[in-house]
Amino acid sequence: MDAADFYTGIVAELYGPLKSYSQDPEPYAAFLEQVGLPALELGCGDGEPLLELRRRGLDVDGVDSSADMLNRLRRQAAEEGLEVTVFHQRMEALRLPRRYRAIFLAGPTFNLLPEDNVALAALNGIRAHLVDGGTALVPLFTPEPTPADQIGRVRTATASDGAELRVSVVAEERDETARTQTTLLRYERHHGSDSTVEDRPWVLHWYTRERFEKLAASAGLAVSAVTDADGGPAPADGTGLLHFRLRAA
Known part of the structure; x- marks a missing residue:
């Protein structure tokens, strides 16, 4: 994958x-x-x-x-x-x-x-x-707010090279006045002793x-x-x- x-x-x-x-x-x-x-x-x-x-x-x-x-x-x-x-x-x-x-x-x-x-x-x-x-x-x-039980849930998959891929919702803020929803996603890639972790905000504007x-x-x-x-x-x-x-x- x-x-x-x-x-x-x-x-x-x-x-x-x-x-x-x-x-x-x-x-x-x-x-x-x-x-x-x-x-x-x-x-x-x-x-x-x-x-x-x-x-x-x-x-x-x-x-x-x-x-x-x-x-x-x-x-x-x-x-x-x-x-x-x-x-x-x-x-x-x-x-x-x-x-x-x-x-x-x-x-x-x-x-x-x-x-x-x-x-x-x-x-x-x-x-x-x-x-x-x-x-x-x-x-x-x-957009609908992310359900509370999805905050912190980690999804995993295995990449074609055997690395473990992970992604989770770390936090979310919603501003009804500005019509924005900011979801902080954490992306992880782990392969042996090598690990990469990146937090990336996803901003949706309606x-x-x-x-x-x-x-x-x-x-x-x-x-x-x-x-x-x-x-x-x-x-x-x-x-x-x-x-x-x-x-x-």
């Missing part, structure tokens, strides 16, 4: 809607069929669903802030003989050479932007890279529907639809996984 896959899997277990590392490509293929190409996937990671969309011949670029993840994507694409265009950039600081008819996130990684001003910078970047009349798809969710619509409007984007995880109309007070469709105003 790769350490990155194990740690990502634990984060997905804690925050189910963040499970973007194994995405069904069908909803995104349908979205692109509806709104058109070319397309850009924000937070493409190591290639799901971008690689599957490229296998289907769809003109989709990717961008991610992790050089390691993009290298894994490129290696997989090279093994399959796929041509891919991906960029190592943060979504709140986009500077890409072309504009797109569709921009989307495969999972609510937008919730990882820690503050409203950072989110606004990302929305400004989305607007700048959409053609007039283009559409963006932004999934969002409101939005009321009204607040997100105002941020989008400030960036020149209008919310054209809000749907639930099954694609149906979302209730006005919905707090689960919501998909916001944004049109370039």
Whole structure:
């Protein structure tokens, strides 16, 4: 097992809607069929669903802030003989050479932007890279507090080289006013006499529907639809996984 896959899997277990590392490509293929190409996937990671969309011949670029993840994507694409265009950039600081008819996130990684001003910078970047009349798809969710019995629980796995991998939630703080939840995760790798321990905060930032619509409007984007995880109309007070469709105003 790769350490990155194990740690990502634990984060997905804690925050189910963040499970973007194994995405069904069908909803995104349908979205692109509806709104058109070319397309850009924000937070493409190591290639799901971008690689599957490229296998289907769809003109989709990717961008991610992790050089390691993009290298894994490129290696997989090279093994399959796929041509891919991906960029190592943060979504709140986009500077890409072309504009797109569709921009989307495969999972609510937008919730990882820690503050409203950072989110606004990302929305400004989305607007700048959409053609007039283009559409963006932004999934969002409101995280639940980590259950008390999960604090301190250690998950373990064995890496391909025999190392023991461990991860646990050390502490958590939630600020309803700032709409942030900060979870301190401890990552450990033990192999013989060699041990590595790293504490890393995961900050999730959520939005009321009204607040997100105002941020989008400030960036020149209008919310054209809000749907639930099954694609149906979302209730006005919905707090689960919501998909916001944004049109370039």
